[in-house]
Amino acid sequence: MDNWGTLTLTNTSVTNNRVGGRLASNAVGGGIRNWQSGSLTLRHSIVNHNHAISSGPNACAAGGGGIDSLGKLTIARSVVNNNAVRLSIAANCGEAQGGGIFIVEGGSARISNTTIDQNQVSTTSVGGDATAFSGGIAEYGTLVLRNSTIRNNRVRATAGASGTANPTAGGIGVVFPGKATMLHTAITGNEVTATAAAGAAVAEGGGMQTTSTILSHSLVSGNRLIARSQTGSATVHGAGIQHGNDVLKVLDTKIRHNTAVATGTEGEALGGGIWNDAFFPPPPSPRLVLNKSTINDNRLIASPGITVHGGGLFTTV
Numbered sequence: 001m002d003n004w005g006t007l008t009l010t011n012t013s014v015t016n017n018r019v020g021g022r023l024a025s026n027a028v029g030g031g032i033r034n035w036q037s038g039s040l041t042l043r044h045s046i047v048n049h050n051h052a053i054s055s056g057p058n059a060c061a062a063g064g065g066g067i068d069s070l071g072k073l074t075i076a077r078s079v080v081n082n083n084a085v086r087l088s089i090a091a092n093c094g095e096a097q098g099g100g101i102f103i104v105e106g107g108s109a110r111i112s113n114t115t116i117d118q119n120q121v122s123t124t125s126v127g128g129d130a131t132a133f134s135g136g137i138a139e140y141g142t143l144v145l146r147n148s149t150i151r152n153n154r155v156r157a158t159a160g161a162s163g164t165a166n167p168t169a170g171g172i173g174v175v176f177p178g179k180a181t182m183l184h185t186a187i188t189g190n191e192v193t194a195t196a197a198a199g200a201a202v203a204e205g206g207g208m209q210t211t212s213t214i215l216s217h218s219l220v221s222g223n224r225l226i227a228r229s230q231t232g233s234a235t236v237h238g239a240g241i242q243h244g245n246d247v248l249k250v251l252d253t254k255i256r257h258n259t260a261v262a263t264g265t266e267g268e269a270l271g272g273g274i275w276n277d278a279f280f281p282p283p284p285s286p287r288l289v290l291n292k293s294t295i296n297d298n299r300l301i302a303s304p305g306i307t308v309h310g311g312g313l314f315t316t317v
Helices: none
Strands: 008-012 011-014 016-019 026-028 033-034 039-043 046-047 051-054 061-063 067-068 072-076 077-082 084-088 100-102 108-113 115-118 120-125 130-133 135-139 143-146 149-151 154-157 164-166 173-174 179-183 186-188 191-196 201-204 209-212 214-216 219-221 224-229 231-239 239-244 246-251 254-256 257-264 268-269 274-276 285-290 292-294 299-302 307-309 313-315
Touching: 016 026, 033 039, 051 061, 061 084, 077 231, 100 108, 100 143, 120 164, 120 268, 130 154, 135 143, 164 191, 173 285, 201 257, 209 214, 224 231, 231 257, 231 299, 239 246, 257 268, 268 299, 299 307
Parallel strands: 008 039, 011 046, 016 051, 026 061, 033 067, 039 072, 046 077, 051 084, 067 100, 072 108, 077 115, 084 120, 100 135, 108 143, 115 149, 120 154, 130 164, 135 173, 143 179, 149 186, 154 191, 164 201, 173 209, 179 214, 186 219, 191 224, 201 231, 209 239, 214 246, 219 254, 224 257, 231 268, 239 274, 246 285, 254 292, 257 299, 268 307, 274 313
Antiparallel strands: 026 051, 120 130, 154 164, 191 201, 201 224
């Protein structure tokens, strides 16, 4: 579906569609693309088993395995699951992002009583860096998420030669200047895996990577980071949440049982529950507010020679 107007789907399945191919440089919106002028509403509907794939000689970027939205998006009492974004590149280029939903800068989304699960994003690079972002929701605009579940989504990046593998945001990724409000939401069982042959493996934001966000009355649990490099460095940041730049407010929320594992010759393992530091030079500098929340039973596991700090919370500001 390619929507430029007003489209409402009720009791509808969008299933087993594919965009991209051997000649595509970019592949976006495996199931649905909603343009800037569009207004898309899903009620009691399913978006699953759709794919955005770019893997030929021109491959550069791919996004929005289930839904790619530049306009207004509303989802209620629906399921977005088992969608995939796959990118295979020969050298440094773009990235794969938004396995379930990709909210493009300038777009807005209101999602309630919805399950977003088992979506995947993967990037493989033979000769350069590999970057992959956000298995469940990639958010560059404005997001309000209520009474929903983000679970068992996967992000993987594999770099050959001496390239860097840098996958981030297993469940949700909020990119500056994007803003998000999440209420009564469970972010659980998501996983980020970085694999490098000789270069750096950097895995970040197992459950969520975020900038300006309010997270209230929610659960961040059982998310994982895995970074492996055969002869290079391995780094993991924020198995539960990775936050940088602008304000993250965590209210009445449990952050527990998240795990990060770094296997390499050197590197760092920081923030089993939360990592709070600057992604890039401020402004705006990162600020973390915790109120009536718990951070417990999170773990950092690392090879000898890797710096380990902050099993529960790592913060520099």
